[in-house]
Amino acid sequence: MGSRLGADLYLAWRAAVVQPLRRILQRRPAGKAAFLAGYAAEGLVPTLPRDKAMLAAASRCISCGLCDELDGQLGNIARGAYQGASMLPRQYARSSVELRWSREAIDAIDPDAYRPGEAACPTRVPLVALAAWLKERLERTSSFEGPAYGVQPLPPGHGVPPDRERP
Numbered sequence: 001m002g003s004r005l006g007a008d009l010y011l012a013w014r015a016a017v018v019q020p021l022r023r024i025l026q027r028r029p030a031g032k033a034a035f036l037a038g039y040a041a042e043g044l045v046p047t048l049p050r051d052k053a054m055l056a057a058a059s060r061c062i063s064c065g066l067c068d069e070l071d072g073q074l075g076n077i078a079r080g081a082y083q084g085a086s087m088l089p090r091q092y093a094r095s096s097v098e099l100r101w102s103r104e105a106i107d108a109i110d111p112d113a114y115r116p117g118e119a120a121c122p123t124r125v126p127l128v129a130l131a132a133w134l135k136e137r138l139e140r141t142s143s144f145e146g147p148a149y150g151v152q153p154l155p156p157g158h159g160v161p162p163d164r165e166r167p
Contacts, residue, residue, distance in 0.1 A: 058089035067117030
């Protein structure tokens with residue numbers, strides 16, 4: 001019984017004295033600064049209303065492949081970095097964490113080249129707007145790279161995370 005009473009007293013001491021004092025004496029960032037302090041190193045950025053709208057539009061993709069058939073950039077961008085227009089809504093738009101690994105492909109794409117694929121899309125995924133948004137989102141994500149956020153920029157030409165390389 002004595003050890004349980006001691007444990008309860010210790011927890012009461014921590015809850016009533018130590019934790020309130022720590023909160024008073026330690027100044028931590030609040031709001032957006034607190035979010036960035038905790039998540040910028042992972043590549044997560046605050047989600048804007050435009051991001052939500054573009055993610056909803058990207059989710060309409062049914063992976064039919066029609067946009068890939070009409071993608072004029074398919075031969076112009078390295079095959080290892082870019083596998084077609086359907087990658088925009090299916091892979092690149094899904095996560096800002098993985099976006100930095102797709103920099104080579106996203107930097108090379110021309111949003112206006114997706115007009116034929118967008119016109120053929122049966123679910124009307126806005127590929128042109130999605131490509132422009134991905135370029136902007138990559139820039140926003142890249143602004144949080146550096147020692148202040150604990151993220152080192154990737155070297156040029158680096159496109160596949162080490163844990164995702166195929167043998």
